Amino acid sequence: MTQTGIPFVFMRGGTSRGPYFNRADLPEDRDTLAEILLAAVGSGHPLNIDGIGGGAAVTTKVAMLSPSEDDWADIDYFFAQVSVTDRLVDFKPTCGNILSGVGPAAIEMGLITPQGDETEIRIRAVNTGAKVVARVQTPGAALTYEGDAAIAGVPGTAAPIALNFMGVVGSSTGAFLPTGNLRDEIDGIEVTCMDVAMPMVIARAGDFGLTGHESVAELDADKGFFERMEAVRVKAGELMGMGDVSKSVTPKFGLFAPARDGGTIAARYFMPWNTHPSMAVTGAQCLASCALTPGTIADGMLDRPTESPANVVIEHASGTIEVLVDFNKDNGFSLNSAGLLRTARKLADGRVYVPSHIWEGA
The missing domain is CATH 3.10.310.10 (Diaminopimelate Epimerase; Chain A, domain 1)
Structure with missing residues (x-):
């Protein structure tokens, strides 16, 4: 085999989109992981022609999900921003739009079982430590993307996803005002x-x-x-x-x-x-x-x-x-x-392929 296939769910989350992976399907080594994401997205070309990126920063984002290691949370959400052309992967920030799709993606992956007409999912943003409660529509304990909620920047309507962010002050620097000044x-x-x-x-x-x-x-x-x-x-x-x-x-x-x-x-x-x-x-x-x-x-x-x-x-x-x-x-x-x-919507699922010389798989 000259290529390695990695399971993924392709989601629009808010006004961004990208692949959502089960963290267990990817290597722990950060350098190898970065090379996999660069190849999957197709970073290095303005159109990401050799990957599934969309040629814009909002379409070269990646979510990696796993059962949470935190007693408070259900799901750990690890985010990566992949550059369009510069072949860079930044693991420092998080992304709230991509986070919008974490709840539905976790259900799609079987990491969460829907409960009742609305499923509450507690999410820990691994990059920053932020805690987020997502409420996903699951009428009859079945995930739905259909609904009347509209958000600017996305055509049409979809099922609403309510997000409540906690513990976000100083999430990257440790301070509300990192310089100590209001100005x-x-x-x-x-x-x-x-x-x-x-x-x-x-x-x-x-x-x-x-x-x-x-x-x-x-x-x-x-x-x-x-x-x-x-x-x-x-x-x-x-x-x-x-x-x-x-x-x-x-x-x-x-x-x-x-x-x-x-x-x-x-x-x-x-x-x-x-x-x-x-x-x-x-x-x-x-x-x-x-x-x-x-x-x-x-x-x-x-x-x-x-x-x-x-x-x-x-x-x-x-x-x-x-x-x-x-x-x-x-x-x-x-x-x-x-x-x-x-709102969020599942766009595709299956396997994304990267050259085997980058990673031969688990």
């Missing part, structure tokens, strides 16, 4: 560095000469902005205690602007070397927390909700995303949990 100035740009679900560097769009309402295509064509943004992001990574982040997708970068269409605030999210077509679930939690925190760069851009829980509506490039934030203000701002509604 820092880097290269003349004022930013807030925050770690909630995803470590982020957040700035005002106007400080880059932008409106914050540009399309994805307009932003991606603005190479001058990306050069300035990347310089700020890399320096912020150092200040956040994350070391040299020049080859890491974290921290992510975000821009704020006043809302135009009735939302709480407008934002653009970067992955970080191109613009997200909609909004990341993890990024939305960090952006919502920043918007709610007095003293951040969001000051003056919104009528800040004062009662908890607050429904923060973030306007993004494809529409809006709503984050229900449970917080308290006893000593400044502190986050208890964040809830979002997502």
Whole structure:
């Protein structure tokens, strides 16, 4: 055999998609694992022509599932971001959109048995330690993808998947404000560095000469902005205690602007070397927390909700995303949990093949 076949379920999770593997079907060795994922996705070509990636950062993501080693959780979710062209695999971050498909994929793999009309699945995000409760629709104890829930960036409707995120503050850096400051100035740009679900560097769009309402295509064509943004992001990574982040997708970068269409605030999210077509679930939690925190760069851009829980509506490039934030203000701002509604759909299953010289299988 010149190729090794690995079982997988191909899922759309939220506004991302990729292969979902049973961790037991993959090697423990991280270097070999990375080579397998690069081959499976087809990293190294802008179209991922020799793999199942889709030529965009939101379609080169990988989920690996296993029964949880944590007493609290049912499923361990290990995430990998595979680059489109650079043949890099980043195991540091997590992805909330791909997490949307973890519950259904775990059922598809036989790792979870549906219970009643709605199955609650407790998920531990291995990369960050975050704990998430997913509620998946299983009428008559049977998984369904049909429903009336719609999310911006995905056509049509599907069964709703409710996600409640806990333990996400400081998940990567150990601190809500990794630099210790509500604001820092880097290269003349004022930013807030925050770690909630995803470590982020957040700035005002106007400080880059932008409106914050540009399309994805307009932003991606603005190479001058990306050069300035990347310089700020890399320096912020150092200040956040994350070391040299020049080859890491974290921290992510975000821009704020006043809302135009009735939302709480407008934002653009970067992955970080191109613009997200909609909004990341993890990024939305960090952006919502920043918007709610007095003293951040969001000051003056919104009528800040004062009662908890607050429904923060973030306007993004494809529409809006709503984050229900449970917080308290006893000593400044502190986050208890964040809830979002997502959808997912199984697209295919079977085996994905990689050259046997990379791995000959278990």
